[in-house]
Amino acid sequence: MKTPKRYLITAALPYANGLKHIGHLAGAYLPADIYVRYLKAQKRDVVFVCGSDEHGTAIPIQATKEGTTAQAIIDKYHPIIEQNFKDLGIAFDIYHRTSDPLHHETAAAFFSNLEAKGDLETKTTEQYFDETANTFLADRYIKGTCPSCGNNEAYGDQCEKCGKTLSPEELINPVSTLSGKAPIKKSTTHWYLPLNRHEDFLRDWIIKEHSDDWRPAVVGQCKSWIDGGLQPRAVTRDLDWGIKVPIKGAEGKVLYVWFDAPIGYISATKQWAINNNKDWSPYWNDKETKLVHFIGKDNIVFHCIIFPVMLHLNGHILPENVPANEFMNLEGDKMSTSKGWSIEMEDYINKWIKKENGGEALADCLRFYLTSIAPESKDSEFTWKGFQDAVNGELVSIFANFINRTWVLMHKLCNGKVPPIHQDLLDSEDLAIMQAVKDTTAKVTELLEQYKFRDAQFEVINLARLGNQYMQKKEPWIVAKQIGTDPHAQAKIDNCMHACLQLSANLAILIHPFLPFTAKKMCHLMKVVDKMLEWENAGSFNLLKVGYSLRAPELLFRKIEDEEIAAELAQLQANAAAKKTTMENTSNETESTGPNPLKPEIVFDDFAKIDLRVGTIIEAKKVEKADKLLELLVDLGFEQRTILSGIAMHFNPEDIVGKQVTIVANLAPRKMRGIESKGMILMAEDAAGKLYFVNPTEGIAPGSAIS
RNA sequence: GGCGAGGUAGCUCAGUUGGUUAGAGCACAGGAUUCAUAACCCUGAGGUCUGGAGUUCAAAUCUCCAUCUCGCUACCA
16 A cells, blocks of 8 residues: 555534533544554654534524623633643644634635536525514524424424424424514525535545445445435525625625535644645645545535535545544433533543543543444443443553553562563563564554554553563563572563563554553653654564663553442433433423414404314324324315324324314315325424324314314 | 444454354453552353344355344425
8 A cells, every 4th residue: 555645634623512522532533633643653744633613503502592692602612622632632733713714715715616617506495584683594593393302492403302303494383583583484595516416426436436445334324325316505504603605795694514614624724834834735635645534423424425525626635534433322322412411521621630640641541441442333332330441451450550560570670770681591482472562563553544443452452461471471570589599580580571671662652642641651661752652663672772771660540449430420310310400491481481482463364264173083094104194084074184194103093093183174285295185183282292182172073163 | 214334242342255163352250370550360151143034065244024223314284
């Protein structure tokens, strides 16, 4: 494999609306950091870019929540997130931000170029508009009842209660969060990226070129998207928070956040180049640059489909690989900040690293465990017990213990100096351990090149294990007792300890990408400079000079105590319970003020237009290929008609036959799943989202009018 | 419902183009040892490879059906 001339490594831009948790860390930032540290140890030309994603509607929303401005929100979270990464040893070459003028300029120019080349289309559509606030409403600014779970606090893009992705049109009784009034539809023009034009390009690039070297989940997901047919995707929005669309007549419009965010990688590179007096251009334009995006699986479509099309159209290079990770769960459930079921990086830093008995070693402990359970091929699970086991059982017992016993013995039996090597006494064990170092180096290198960080780290730990085995066979502490009787005793000890020390130096090099703080501490113990950690030194048994005196032993890690684990588990439960109470209180509040704000007043004539009738369900069956739809045959006395209703999740078809219900009888017919629905069944819904039929208390004749 | 990825020892995961008694690490049990953070080292037990059918001399591996988990997507007047 030819070594690329230079590398550009990106990690997904964290969204600056709140703290980020360890799932994010394990998914993108940690693997990226390991890879970058390895490349740098190889003395490759590499730039590692990241930054805060600060646009999009969720930022102003969060501002409203916290009672402040959007600018204040990003100014609050950007530095916190940046510092969190630093504390955990994630060493970006630049951590930029998309609110920076350089990014605005870069993204606007990107858009203008595509627009000028005719690579974008415009389309006019109807969007929700708030007449009071005189503005179009972004998805997030529309609230309503979730059609899926009945939560009446659902946003236009997602219901936070059930997690369902929504579009504003799906919301029942949509209401503007700005004015509290029902929005109207108004037409607006937007720019679209016609992905459909580029299906062949994507198919050639992904399926033909990368189906072997990309992860199966990534290729599978892409194939699924491409085969399903790509649609033009809006790249602009009606919003005032973001990058202004650089076109006359586009006032009040900004670039859609997903369009501007990935361009953030480019502007971050530019800023890095300015800071370091370099040229950014080859990193994005020279074919000999290897571009790798580290992301979580939720980002696959953006980094493998949309952004590559943008890059392609703008003449840039394409990513060589996009090693997306799956998700990391926590103690049996999905991680969720809003549900309190997560471990924020900030929390871990405060509770473990910044404690008296903490320190950087605890940052490495987290890095170690997260890498050992990295969700590289499937979702994985973080448990506090697992964290304790991994740290105590492998990091402490195998790795750190080997270093410690080596140091202690070396001071006891070799005066704290690197002992000489006696060639004539070298035996097969000595040769085997030397070979093992070379083998492990080769394995780790290969695994890292393939983005298999979990396996690579395991190999390093395993080398420490081999070291323990080697020392056990050699038993220098026993040999020491024979110094009076065996003339070769000291020489044997020297050989063993020399090997253990050289092995320790190799372990420092190999563990460095994974546990940078630990590697540094090992350098301190060995009294060597960081330069020793360069990858080309791995495999060598000449890293420490004979006669060089080393520092006194010092523990690399402390053990994780049972009480600490119990405390974390209790804390987690408490957080979740607290959030739950908050959420319930919130929904209670909304209940007391009315679950939905009252709709605007109407006159009697408006009401009289609605023809409500009592009907009896005489047949009910599930609509095929639909999870939520029931097909009902309703008797209205004068006729029977088919009505579809999205209640399949709440009722069994056989249970509702014979029920009397209230029907909107003069509603315009509507086709769903190929079946025409002639009317609508009225349902009442309680705070818990449970549905109830609205019906007369006693059975009356079908078709009876309601007024 | 469609698509994608998974389902292998109690736990976390490997299993290359189908080929001898299915592997590793934790955890567990027994032994040995004391240089080391009750650490290390050795040995052992533990799996009808989600279920079923098929192709084959031979299936964890290929095909089909079922089932469960995760993600994307459709459906909600």
